[in-house]
Amino acid sequence: MLAGGICRLPAIGLTGAGAASTLAQVSAIRGREAEIAVLTEALDLVESGRRAVVLIEGEAGIGKTRLLGAALEDARRRGMQVAAGRAEELEGMRPFGLMTGVFGCTRSATDPRRAAIGELLSGGTGERNPITVTSDPGLRFRVVDALADLVEELALAGPLVIGADDLQWADASSLLTLAALGRRAEYLPVALIACFRPSPRSAELDRLAASLAGPPGRYLSLGGLGAQAVADLAADAVGSAPGHGLLAGLAGAAGNPLFVTEMLAALAQEGMIETAGGRAEVAQTALPPTLRLTILRRLSFLSDDMLQALRFASILGASFTVTDLSVTMDRPVVELFGVLAEGIAGRCSKTMATGYGSGTTSSATLSTRTCRPPSATACTARPGSGWREPGRRPCRWPSTWPAGPPAATPRPSAGCPGPPGRPRRSPRTWRRRCWGRRPR
Secondary structure, eight states, X not given: OOGGGOOOOOOOOOOSTTBOSOOOOOOSOOSOHHHHHHHHXXXXXXXXXXXXXXXXXXXXXXXXXXXXXXXXXXXXXXXXXXXXXXXXXXXXXXXXXXXXXXXXXXXXXXXXXXXXXXXXXXXXXXXXXXXXXXXXXXXXXXHHHHHHHHHHHHHHHSOEEXXXXXXXXXXXXXHHHHHHHHHHTTTSSEEEEEEEOSSSOOXXXXXXXXXXXXXXXXXXXXXXXXXXXXXXXXXHHXXXXXXXXXXXXXXXXXXXXXXXXXXXXXXXXXXXXXXXXXXXXXXXOOOOHXXXXXXXXXXXXXXXXXXXXXXXXXXXXXXXXXXXXHHHHTOOHHHHHHHHHHHHHTTSEEESOOSTTTOXXXXXXXXXXXXXXXXXXXXXXXXXXXXOOTTSOXXXXXXXXXXXXXXXXXXXXXXXXXXXXXXOOOHXXXXXXXXXXXXX
16 A cells, blocks of 8 residues: 555455456655645745745645655655654654654664764663653753754765654654754754644644744645545556446545545455446446455544444435434434544544534545444434334434535424434424423
8 A cells, every 4th residue: 555545555356247457556755746746846045045944734645645645755766865764653652763764773773863862861781770752851952952063964974854654643742843943043054844633633733833833834634535536546556447336335535545445445346347349337336345454544543432432423424414413313412513523633523614503514424334333224314214123123314404504403292203213202302302401
């Protein structure tokens, strides 16, 4: 898999008449021309002897790492020095873990400068109770200064490009060092390109982003690919123009390159992609099990409350009102606004309208489909639709409730059934549940 969620898909044999025999390797970056131009401009600045900072934010699989990799490869072609690394989720408590990976600062390093920094981090040689960067704040700042001195020496020898990925997992000491580098390298030919997700987000990362995003720094927030970019990505993978059915299925990926390529690979592995007349088409696009696991791993950072909200949201479909979710979960609207704020920050859902009791939230289609409870065997977002549990009569929403953002919050009709397993409630009780207060 290539960085940033755009994969080099293996050649997978397909079965069935008219099926494509292989999937081509996807190497081009689609739909990111503006972002590539910003990164190219940053490298031009460094090549001319000035500093450049580019911060890239986006959800998992949206293409951050792929853009970073393309920029670093461009820098190598230009003959620049490149130092790159990524933070690891399980090493968030390791002091300077990211920076030692970026610059290779270990005691066994052949470069004396890097070996000296590794010696500082190791806390001495064989002492019974060594002083470490975690026990001595003064030693911590000595390491920060030593890393900044190393960057200055490298930059004086030639243009330097520093790439740091997955900053949301980075330790506080590494973030402190990056902030110091941003100040110390103000008049040096140094480019800092950093990537991170919108959530989880530490206070240290917020402060770093605020300090680096100002002029001349650039801040790129990656959204989903457009319809044409998704079609081009699919055409690159299958070797033919995608048909309407295949594009309709891929639309559920919300423009996320990782989800698009995962779905294409799964469909190809099942022999469901057929090529006829120069077009690749599928009869139906069921959500592949491998894609479900990928999405669940990407959502693992969310709290239990947010994951539960996504499960109930899957019953309502890709678009729903907060009031509908309140009724489904049997929780007050005020509580849900706080829960959904986490999903919005993590790009798992987005607000389509505002207003107490009438705000509409749209969760990513694949996220809600993945989190759908196994017992729910039928559900759509159309008025009058609902879910069905084995052995139970279908439960339906009132047909007067709109599928899209309502002009005003509709009030539930009398005798409206509750979520599966809950008794019917009177209109008075429904109003109390929906609006979190007693009706007048």
